[in-house]
Amino acid sequence: MVLAVSACGHKSEGIFAPTRFDWSGGSGRVSISCEKVTVSGGEAVAEITFSSPNYEYVRVEDEKIFGDHTDKTSTFSVPVELDTDMELVGCTTAMSKPHEISYTIYISIDDKYSSGEADEASSDLREKVKDSRISENANADLTAPDIAGLSYKYSMKLDYAKCFAVHYYINESDINGVSGNTYRLISVLDGRKYLIVPEGCAVPDDLSKEITVLKQPITHVYLAATSAMSLFDVLDETSLIRYTGTDISGWDIEAPREAIESGKMTFAGKYSAPDYEMLIDGGCDLAIESTMILHSPETKEQLEKVGIPVFIDWSSYESSALGRTEWVKLYGALAGHESEAETFFKNEVLRSGIAEGFEKTGKTVAFFYFNSRGLAVIRNSDDYIPKMIRDGGGEYVFDGLKERVDGISADISMEEFYQAAVDADYIIYNGNIDSTVETVEDLVAKNELLSGFKAVKDANVYMVDGKFYQSTDTVSEFARDVHIMLSGESGEMRFLKKMN
Numbered sequence: 001m002v003l004a005v006s007a008c009g010h011k012s013e014g015i016f017a018p019t020r021f022d023w024s025g026g027s028g029r030v031s032i033s034c035e036k037v038t039v040s041g042g043e044a045v046a047e048i049t050f051s052s053p054n055y056e057y058v059r060v061e062d063e064k065i066f067g068d069h070t071d072k073t074s075t076f077s078v079p080v081e082l083d084t085d086m087e088l089v090g091c092t093t094a095m096s097k098p099h100e101i102s103y104t105i106y107i108s109i110d111d112k113y114s115s116g117e118a119d120e121a122s123s124d125l126r127e128k129v130k131d132s133r134i135s136e137n138a139n140a141d142l143t144a145p146d147i148a149g150l151s152y153k154y155s156m157k158l159d160y161a162k163c164f165a166v167h168y169y170i171n172e173s174d175i176n177g178v179s180g181n182t183y184r185l186i187s188v189l190d191g192r193k194y195l196i197v198p199e200g201c202a203v204p205d206d207l208s209k210e211i212t213v214l215k216q217p218i219t220h221v222y223l224a225a226t227s228a229m230s231l232f233d234v235l236d237e238t239s240l241i242r243y244t245g246t247d248i249s250g251w252d253i254e255a256p257r258e259a260i261e262s263g264k265m266t267f268a269g270k271y272s273a274p275d276y277e278m279l280i281d282g283g284c285d286l287a288i289e290s291t292m293i294l295h296s297p298e299t300k301e302q303l304e305k306v307g308i309p310v311f312i313d314w315s316s317y318e319s320s321a322l323g324r325t326e327w328v329k330l331y332g333a334l335a336g337h338e339s340e341a342e343t344f345f346k347n348e349v350l351r352s353g354i355a356e357g358f359e360k361t362g363k364t365v366a367f368f369y370f371n372s373r374g375l376a377v378i379r380n381s382d383d384y385i386p387k388m389i390r391d392g393g394g395e396y397v398f399d400g401l402k403e404r405v406d407g408i409s410a411d412i413s414m415e416e417f418y419q420a421a422v423d424a425d426y427i428i429y430n431g432n433i434d435s436t437v438e439t440v441e442d443l444v445a446k447n448e449l450l451s452g453f454k455a456v457k458d459a460n461v462y463m464v465d466g467k468f469y470q471s472t473d474t475v476s477e478f479a480r481d482v483h484i485m486l487s488g489e490s491g492e493m494r495f496l497k498k499m500n
Contacts, residue, residue, distance in 0.1 A: 013039050013040050013041075014038075014039060015036060015037070015038050015039075016036070016037045016038075016039065016109040016110070017035065017036065017037075017109075018034050018035075018037055018046075018107050018108060018109055019108055019109055019110045020106065020107070020108040021033070021034040021105070021106070021107055021108075022105070022106040023103055023104065023105045023106070024103065024104050024372070024373075025101065025102050025103035025104055025372040026090075026101050026103055027101075030050055030051050030052045030055075030092075031050075031051045032048060032049070032050055032051075032103065032105070033048075033049045033051075034046050034047060034048055034049070034105075034107060035047055035049070037080070037082075037107060037109050039109070040297075041294070043079065043294075043295065044079070044080050044081070044082050044107075044109075045077050045078065045079050045080065045295045046077075046078050046080045046105075046107055047075060047076075047077060047078075048075065048076050048077075048078045048088070048105070049073050049074070049075045049076075050073060050074045050075075050090060051072070051073060052072075052073070052074060052092065052094065053069050053070060053071055053072055053073060053074055054074065054092050054093045054094040055067070055074035055076075055090050055091065055092055055093075056074075056091045056092070056093050056098060056249055056250075057076075057090075057091050057249075057250060058076045058078060058088055058089060058090045058091070059088075059089040059090075059091070059100070059433075060078060060079060060086075060087075060088060060089075061408065061409060061433065062432060062433060062469045063292070064226075064246070064250050065077070065078060065270075065292075066245075066246070066247065066250065066270040067270070068273065077272055077295065077296070079292075079295055080105070080107055082107055082108060082109060083106075083107075083108050084106070085104050085105075085106050085373065086104065086105055086106070086107075087102060087103070087104055087371040087372055087373075087377070087411075088102075088103045088104070088105050089101065089102050089103070089433070090103060098249065100434075100435050100436070102371060102372030102434070103372055104371070104372050104373050141187060141188075141189055141190075141191050142164070142165035142187045142188075142189065143165075143187070144165075144167035144185065144187075145185070145187075145193065145208070145211075147169060147183075147185070147195070147204055147207065147208075147211075148204055148205060148206050148207075149171065149172055149204040149205060150169035150170065150171060150172065150183055150204055151169060151170055151171075151172050152167065152168075152169055153168045153169060153170060153182075154167075154168055155167045155168070156168075156329060156333065156338070158326060158329065159322070159326065159349075160318070160320055160322040160323040160325075160326050161315075161318055161323045161324075161326035161327060161329075161330075162189070162318060162319065162323060163188060163189045163314045163315070163317050163318055163323075164186060164187065164188050164189070164314070164327070164330050165186070165187045166184055166185070166186050166187075166329065166330060166333045167184070167185045167187065168182055168183070168184055168185075169182070169183040169184075169185065170182055170183065171183070171201065181198055181201055182198060183195060183196065183197060183198065183201070184196040184333050184334075185211070186311075186330060186333065186334075188312070188314055189314065189317075190312065190314060191210075192210075192212065192312065193208075193210060193211045193212070194211070194212045194213075194214050194309075194311060195207070195211050195212070195213050195214065196214045196216060196333065196334065197213060197214065197215045197216065198216055199215075199216045199217055203215075212309050212310075212311075213309070214285075214286060214309055214311075214334070215285070216336065218240065218285050218286050218334060218335070219240055219242075219283075219285065220240075220242045220243070220282060220283045220284045220285050220286075221240050221241050221242060221243070221284070221285070221286045221287075221288060222242070222243040222244070222245065222268055222274065222279055222284050222286070222287045222288070222308070223241045223243070223244050223245065223288045224244075224245030224246070224270070224271035224274075224287065224288065224289045224290060224292075224293070225288050225289055225290040225312075225313040225315075226246055226250075226251075226290070226470055227290065227313060227315050227316060227324070227327075227470070227472045228288055228313050228315070228327070228331060228472070229241065229244075229251075229253065229255065229256050229470065230253055230255070230470060230471055230472050230473040230474075231325075231327060231328040231331050231472055231473055232331060232335075233253075233255040233473065234328060234344050234473045235328065235331065235332060235335060235337050235340055235341060235344070236340075237331075237335045237337065238255050238256070238259055238264075238265070239264065240335060241256075241259070241265055242264075242265060242266065242282060242284070243265070243266055243267075243268035243274075243278070243279060243282065243284060244256060244260070244265055244266070244267055244268065245267075245268065245269065245270050245271045245274065245289075246267070246270075247260075247267040248260045248261065248267070251470070252466045252467045252469075252470050253467050253470045253471060266278070266282075268282075268284075271289055271290065271292050271293055271296065271299070272292070272293075272295070272296035272299050273299070274287070274299065274303070276302065276303075276306060279303075279306075279308060280306055280307075280308075284308050285308070285309075286308065286309055286310075286311060287303050287308050287309070287310045287311070288311050288313055289310055289311070289312050289313065290312070290313055290316070291312060291313075291314060291316065291317075293310070293312060294312075313327070315327040315472065318384070319382065319384065319387075320384055320387060321352070321354075321384045321387070321388055321475045321476035321478065321479070322348075322349060322352065322354060322476045323384075324384070324472050324475060324476075325345065325348055325472060325473060325474075325475060325476055326345055327472070328341045328344055328345055328472075328473065329341045329342065329345060344473075348473070348474065348476065348477075349476075351474075351476075351477055351480070352391075352476035352477050352479055352480055353391075353392075353479060353480045353483065354388075354391045354476055354479050357391070358391065358392055358393040358479070358480075358482075358483040358487075359393055359487075360393050361393045361394060361486045361487065362395065363393075363394055363395065363425040363426065363486050364394065364395045364396075364397045364423070364424045364425050364426070365389045365394040365395065365396060365397065365424060365425070365426045365427075365428060365482065365486075366397045366398070366420070366421040366424040366426070366427050366428070366455070367379060367385060367386065367389060367396070367398075367428045367430065368398075368417070368421070368427075368429070368430060369429060369430035369431070369433045369434040369437075370434060370446045370447065371411055371434075373411070374414070374446070374447065375411035375412065375413065375414070375417075376411065376412055376414070376417040376421075377409050377410065377411045377412075377430075377433075378398045378401065378405065378409060378410065378411075378412060378417075379398070379405070379408065379409050380402065380405040380407065380408055380409065380410075381396060381398065381399045381401075381402040381405070382402075383408055383409070384475075385478070386398075386399070388476065388478045388479040388482060389428075389479075389482055391479040391482070392478075392479040392480065392481070392482025392483040392485075392486065393482065393483050393486050393487070394426070394482055394486050397420050397421050397424045398412075398420055398421075400420065401416060401420060404416070414447070414449070418449060421453065422449075422452065422453050422454065423453075423454050424453065424454060424455050425454065425455060425458070425460060425486075426455050426460045426461075426462065426485060426486065427443075427453065427455040427456070427460065427461045427462065428462045428463065428464060428496065429443055429461065429462070429463045429464070429499070430463075430464055431463035431464055431465075431466070432464045432465070432466055432468050432469055435466070437463065438463075438499070439499055439500055440456060440459075440461050440499045440500065443456075443461065443499065444456065460485075461498070461499045462485060462496045462497060462498050462499060463496070463497060463499050464495055464496065465494070465495045465496070465497060467495070468495045471494075471495070474494060477494045477495070478494070478495050478496070480494075481493040481494055481495050481496040482496070484496075
């Protein structure tokens with residue numbers, strides 16, 4: 001998932017007290033406050049506090065954020081958009097079972113009231129990566145660099161991924177390429193490079209300071225990038241993940257839940273507040289972070305200061321589902337299991353059916369959810385989910401609203417939603433985001449107009465399984481699910497289920 005947030009219109013960087021903070025939603029028993037907003041690199045992060053200790057996490061789109069708690073409050077560092085209404089989902093454990101509640105927040109600041117300079121380390125790399133993906137020079141940052149003392153051999157073949165490359169080198173004193181002496185260099189489109197040094201081999205002299213050294217064996221990883229967990233799982237290497245930045249309640253897939261329950265994996269604090277002492281004492285040799293770490297540059301700096309190298313996972317910036325899954329090859333290189341990763345990926349391409357393609361049906365599909373204000377939230381037409389709807393043989397009904405969706409997703413008015421979706425052949429409700437909907441009756445209760453929609457009348461209403469966003473390994477099989485849904489062919493769906 002990509003969190004595209006902006007401090008548009010605010011040129012100053014620093015720490016600000018909001019000049020306006022409004023919120024709505026919930027039962028009214030819990031209040032929300034915001035005391036501080038940090039603006040850096042064109043992005044804003046707000047300190048959001050709930051007047052209850054029972055809020056386990058908050059969610060912006062499909063990204064869960066864990067926070068800090070006192071006996072009376074729950075506080076979270078949330079990437080926000082300024083000067084606009086924004087949906088924030090909070091998960092409370094005060095009821096018989098965890099329950100997500102939707103809120104709408106509005107934050108405004110005044111540049112004149114900065115209380116200090118923010119750390120400039122979290123520069124706006126996101127735009128660089130986005131631009132690089134579509135540029136004719138997209139591979140400029142991914143080419144194999146010259147490394148003194150090493151000879152370049154070849155680069156990993158990639159079919160879909162655009163945001164990384166893996167290059168292979170051998171020591172010049174070992175030009176015959178003796179097994180075990182192969183160096184791997186990972187290049188990422190944010191400009192960062194990581195050299196994987198084989199066990200027992202020396203780090204090249206005069207290595208560029210821009211290259212981060214990762215020494216094998218890597219056996220004690222702190223994983224704060226949830227999207228990578230399933231990729232380690234298919235490589236049968238979750239044992240390398242000794243520490244996680246997501247507690248057991250934040251996992252929807254089984255492998256990390258089982259590992260935490262058995263004690264093989266330990267929650268070591270969220271991405272922005274890891275337990276440094278635990279990581280140091282436990283011999284942590286690598287932190288794998290999502291792009292959320294760019295909102296907390298001081299954390300990255302502190303991890304590196306105590307000797308823990310940091311790798312940032314940009315898989316959520318891949319423009320296709322198979323591009324995201326192909327990151328399994330990167331982690332295969334990290335773990336020394338390239339052949340296993342290659343085999344898995346080839347099989348996953350076949351399972352998805354995307355490469356061969358499914359017959360176009362001409363049937364239309366509406367993929368959305370309703371936010372706390374009752375507005376439909378739709379995905380950008382260029383997003384990987386609408387692409388998979390088209391790959392599965394369907395047509396995305398919101399293609400005509402592409403100009404309305406500036407980022408990954410956006411809410412639209414009920415009039416726009418009705419006009420686009422009333423005659424859609426199928427509805428897929430994003431229950432992964434709005435967990436309050438389980439039946440068609442629940443959905444229609446959100447807005448009575450839905451009772452007149454073609455898909456509802458024809459009983460063609462589906463929802464997305466809760467594991468969808470953490471299943472990077474199999475996410476592309478959503479396209480096959482769509483094909484089965486549209487064609488009526490027999491077959492088990494991985495992520496879709498029909499709503500009754």
